[in-house]
Amino acid sequence: MKRKLLLKLLLLLCIFGYQNAEAQIFKKKKKDTEKEASTASKDKILSYDKVITKEAISDEGLFTTHVVEENYFFEIPDSLFNKE
Known part of the structure; x- marks a missing residue:
């Protein structure tokens, strides 16, 4: 019984940890493109x-x-x- 509970908790941790990592990667890409757009607009x-x-x-x-x-x-x- 303890083993099943431990496996369920481990599975939930993996699922929620993966989603959090994806959200952080998306934000970093967005910031990089905003910086490039702002520097391009300053040059022209x-x-x-x-x-x-x-x-x-x-x-x-x-x-x-x-x-x-x-x-x-x-x-x-x-x-x-x-x-x-």
Whole structure:
């Protein structure tokens, strides 16, 4: 009886231990691809039309503010540079 219980516990340990290891491997791969994507996006400068799309919500004022999804972009006019 003790032997059957011990075998069942060992089997459960193997099953749950395997699933946990798979989850950790998946997370590591995901982080690596996110790092590669973020470094690739920093190297390229996109054109204005690709960054500020038709879906952007714009608000004009001293600076023009554009909201695209959760990202905020600010346009500063050339006339405001080199001024306090």
